[in-house]
Amino acid sequence: MILNQFKLVFRRFFRSPLISAINLCGLALGIASAYLGLSYAWQEFSYDKSFKDAGKIYRVGVDFMNMGGFAVGPEYLPEYLDLHSNVVESFSRVSVRGKIELQDDGRKLETILVGCDSAFFSLFDFPVVQGESNALMALPDRAVISRDLALKWFGEDHVVGRELEIPVAGELRQYFISGVIDKSSTYTHLIGDLFIPVKPFLAGEASWYSAGFYTYFKLDRKEDYPVFLGELESIRRNEIFDKYAKGSGLTYDEWIKKSDAYRFIITPVTDIHLKSSLNFEMAPGGNLQKVKGLALIGLLILLVAIANYINLTTARSYIRNREIGIKKSLGVHRSQLVKQFIGESMIESAFVAILAIVFLNALLKLFSYWTGSALLLDNYLGAQYYLGCVAFTVLIGLFASAYPSIYLSAIPPQGLLKNTGSIAKGFRFRSALVVIQFAITTALLCGSMVIFSQLKFLNQKDLGFNKDGxxxxxxxxxxxxxxxxxxxxxxxxxxxxxxxxxxxxxxxxxxxxxxxxxxxxxxxxxxxxxxxxxxxxxxxxxxxxxxxxxxxxxxxxxxxxxxxxxxxxxxxxxxxxxxxxxxxxxxxxxxxxxxxxxxxxxxxxxxxxxxxxxxxxxxxxxxxxxxxxxxxxxxxxxxxxxxxxxxxxxxxxxxxxxxxxxAEQEEIMSKGILSLTLMALLIACLGLFGLTTFSLKRREKEISIRKVLGSSVGGIVSLFTREFVVLIFFSFLLAIPVAYYFSSQWLGDFAYRIELTWWIFGLGSLVAMMVAILTVGLQCLKAALQNPVKSIRNE
Known part of the structure; x- marks a missing residue:
């Protein structure tokens, strides 16, 4: 049975190799683009979630004296809560000291130095390459380094016990390496490759109005969060208000309403990367809306590819009409036909999966080239990632084959044997898919033009000072x-x-x-x-x-x-x-x-x-x-x-x-969107090329008869191109309002922005129209120039 299905698939492929290749390559390219976009979104949402107790860890920052929200807080807060809290299990203060230079016998290496409390590695349990995980910084002269730093500086990652001279507080101090951690496999907002005890950087101030340390707290239970909030509120009322503001004559309720009142800013560690944008963030965060946008674009491209697949599959269905009609006449049940078609689609999916992996690797390089940095890190490029791609392809293959299977098996046998079954209905459905494809592509083109116009506007904006030199x-x-x-x-x-x-x-x-x-x-x-x-x-x-x-x-x-x-x-x-x-x-x-x-x-x-x-x-x-x-x-x-x-x-x-x-994030996003837009345009044109080629193949005799009766080549090209131009025009009517809405939403993030003029959307639509006309027109011209004798000599 399976062998027979393989034969049917290969036979159908080689009967129309060009159309079959376009069909499979379009779907593979769409799957690769969607998988890339969704993988990037998964990466961004994965930040800090791999730590064992991530759901119980919170960072506490402050806002006071109208200075804006700080990601850092007072060094005294952890000590106070350690003595008075009933729900804090452990804490760590973190002080990012910036870049330092390691030196040894003329060798130099720049790295980021971080001071932290000994509990840091119990809160953030990075994989330990070497060392005791529960005693990584048990002594004041111990240091922990990343595996990357160990390989760069020592040439190996088993370096526990080795010495390092580290510049601390204006002098070189000797530290012994007590552990090596692997940060490369963890997506986290935490930076640094060299960690030492935080004590040399503590000022010893019992002051609430200071903010110089990132303070992280792990609670006993996630359910203790409301209690933790209550404890911080108690500090604000009984410690800060009583000591600093009670003499002002204001009541506590009046004081907290003032714009310069003291407040704590509590952020779950899993929200820091995408949802926190305070002053002095440890590292630039991601943008939640942009991540969602890129994932959505990937899904839209997948929709274009699925529409292509369904379009070409149903358009080619007349080739199998007699085969299906005979099977139905001989008593084959509809469910058996559906199983057969889905089985054949699974075989095609296997080939699509191989193509998708090839395209995925090419897209990774394309994204890296366009954006200047790898959107997806090397962690993805393993067997698990590719197995996921294969599973994703099979799932999409099942979904994409569902409609053609149901559509073909539903046509009555007499209609199939006469080649008249549901032609009009099928044409209307395929026309709707073409409209959807080009509506998505046109909207993406218009959006790309808006983004590039806005970035050009920002680059030319006067800053009020001369930034050059x-x-x-x-x-x-x-x-x-x-x-x-x-x-x-x-x-x-x-x-x-x-x-x-x-x-x-x-x-x-x-x-x-x-x-x-x-x-x-x-x-x-x-x-x-x-x-x-x-x-x-x-x-x-x-x-x-x-x-x-x-x-x-x-x-x-x-x-x-x-x-x-x-x-x-x-x-x-x-x-x-x-x-x-x-x-x-x-x-x-x-x-x-x-x-x-x-x-x-x-x-x-x-x-x-x-x-x-x-x-x-x-x-x-x-x-x-x-x-x-x-x-x-x-x-x-x-x-x-x-x-x-x-x-x-x-x-x-x-x-x-x-x-x-x-503007770097916007530029990366714009180049990413442009890359995906080009993918969508390529897939849509592939589908349009295949559909046009197949449609013209079916109408060869009509074209030949028109030429014999005196129709000009231009007239024939115009006649057959017009059908697709009308569909693409309808796609513009759908695309432009959608593109205008989302462009307005994106521009709303900027204090200075371009005006959304008609020419941006007109030019985007014109590009899509010209590409479509070129795709369809060349095929129509080729068909119109063919010798009519070849098509009608046997009639």
């Missing part, structure tokens, strides 16, 4: 008193036009907020604060509109400030110069508005305070230097840095790259 050094504090000397030596370089010290910069994630109010205001308002020196405006290229710039003072001046136009408006200042905006802070100047965040956010009100202390150094490089000159300059920078601080690696970045990074 700005080089930023972020770890200047490690130079201590040598920072000023380092700046002067760099400023003497002919490539540097100006330099400035600041505590933070536009594009940075650590701009803080503070409360300000004029004497006329009833309530204070939160404004972003940017501590800078007297050279900041000139170095950044920000225009001073009113008043004067800061004057050099060695220890700063906390009584003066410069505000931007938005801050002036927010404070309701008509004449801002000389105005008191809080705690005897006097406005001495007003600058033009400038962006400090992603262009998804609007212009923020900003207060520039004078503080020349060195934390960040920014250099303005002269002109547009060529890549070789810039490379030589950066080499000199490294040499100079090593002269002052050889133990720590220099950290620098160009601000234009920082702002480009804000």
């Amino acid at each position: 700005l080089l930023v050094f972020e770890n200047l504090s490690s130079l201590g008193n040598s920072a000023e000397t380092f700046r002067k030596e760099l400023a003497a370089n002919p490539m540097v036009s100006s330099s400035s010290f600041a505590q933070s910069l536009p594009g940075s994630t650590n701009l803080y907020q503070s409360s300000f109010m004029t004497p006329e205001m009833e309530y204070s308002i939160p404004l972003r604060v940017l501590p800078v020196d007297e050279n900041f405006l000139r170095t950044m290229g920000i225009r001073l509109l009113e008043g004067e710039d800061f004057i050099r003072k060695e220890y700063g001046d906390s009584t003066v400030a410069i505000i931007n136009e938005s801050a002036k408006a927010a404070l309701g200042l008509g004449n801002a110069i000389g105005a008191d905006i809080s705690n005897n802070i006097r406005v001495i100047g007003v600058v033009s508005d400038f962006h400090i965040e992603s262009l998804k956010s609007g212009i923020q009100p900003v207060v520039l305070k004078y503080d020349p202390r060195a934390n960040i150094l920014v250099l303005r490089l002269k002109g547009k230097s060529d890549s070789q000159s810039r490379a030589n300059f950066l080499k000199e920078v490294n040499e100079l840095w090593n002269k002052f601080n050889p133990e720590f690696a220099v950290q620098y970045a160009f601000i234009d790259e920082t702002f480009a990074g804000f």
Whole structure:
């Protein structure tokens, strides 16, 4: 029986090899695209869920004094809860120290250092390659490293007991490796490859108004979460309000309603990657809507491929009409025919699965090329992943074959034997599938054009300062008193036009907020604060509109400030110069508005305070230097840095790259969507090509008779193309409203966005129309040019 079905499948394939290949390849390509999109979504939703007790782990951040929500919290909180909580099983404070440089006999390797409590590895149970999992950091001089770091630094992953000299708190300290963990198989928001005890980084402050540590808590039971919330509320009422706010004359209920009141932000660890976007997040998170969008596009492409498969299968059904009619006449039951057709579809699915795996590998490379990074990590490329693809293919094969099986088995035997069964109904159904296919494809094309137009608009948007040629050094504090000397030596370089010290910069994630109010205001308002020196405006290229710039003072001046136009408006200042905006802070100047965040956010009100202390150094490089000159300059920078601080690696970045990074997720998404859109267009055109070819094959004699009776080639092409053009036009009527709605929703995330004009949707529709006409027209032209004698000589 099975052997016979194999024979039938092969016989049918070689009877129309081109149409059969298009049918199977279209379905395989759709399955591969859908599986890729769904796998990416699965990856994003899998973050931090592989830990044994992930459902009981929570991160606690804070929000106070109108400074915005922080992913970090006070170091004192875990100690307090450890003594007073009835539901906290264990906790860990985590301090990300940033990049450090390991050195040994001239070898150097940059890695991220993380300080954590000893319970960290019981909360987050990464696979342990070597070491005792319950005692990874039992002593203060023990360190845990990732397997990747072990292989890079030692050349092997069994390195327990080996020594490492690690720069900590400005000095080199000796640590012994007590464990090696494997992070590569775990999707997590936790960064770092080198872990040491957190104690050297603790300030020992019993203060609630500090936030410098990521604090994680594991509860005894998941059901204890309401109790945990109650304990945090008790801390806010009995510890924070009583100590810091009770003297204000406000009741507790009045205090918590104020915008600058203290609050805890509790986030389940499994929600951090996709649902948390607080200040000082440990790593950039994903975007839930975009993940859902890419998964949906994958499913839409699968729908296009299934529509193709059903279309071509039912269109070719007339070839088997007599076979099915004879079987029915001989008493074969309908259910037996359905089983036969599904069995044949399963055999086809086996070939489709092989093709899908081939296409899947090609799509992985295509996505990596288009996006600049692997959307799917190497963890997927194993037997389990491919077995999943095969299972997915079989499932889709069953679904796709269901309608053709039912459709073919339902036609009466007399209709089958005469080749007249359900032709009109089948044509209407196939026409509907063509409309759906091109509606999906056109909507994706229009969406891609909207995304690329928006990204082009953002790249050309004026930021309010000149971002080109700005080089930023972020770890200047490690130079201590040598920072000023380092700046002067760099400023003497002919490539540097100006330099400035600041505590933070536009594009940075650590701009803080503070409360300000004029004497006329009833309530204070939160404004972003940017501590800078007297050279900041000139170095950044920000225009001073009113008043004067800061004057050099060695220890700063906390009584003066410069505000931007938005801050002036927010404070309701008509004449801002000389105005008191809080705690005897006097406005001495007003600058033009400038962006400090992603262009998804609007212009923020900003207060520039004078503080020349060195934390960040920014250099303005002269002109547009060529890549070789810039490379030589950066080499000199490294040499100079090593002269002052050889133990720590220099950290620098160009601000234009920082702002480009804000749009990186959108760019990756846009390229991913464009790739999937091209897949959808290719699959739709394959289906249209196959359907046209098959339709023209059935109507060869009609075309020949028309030519004999005097029809021109152009007339024949126009006649047969018109049928498909009408269908594609109807698909536009469906696609454009859908594309407009979802484009509007996506653009709603941006403070600055393009207008959705008619030409975007018109151009997307025109591209789809031209591709469709080209696909159909060439086949019609080929049929119209054929010698009519070949088709009707035997009539």
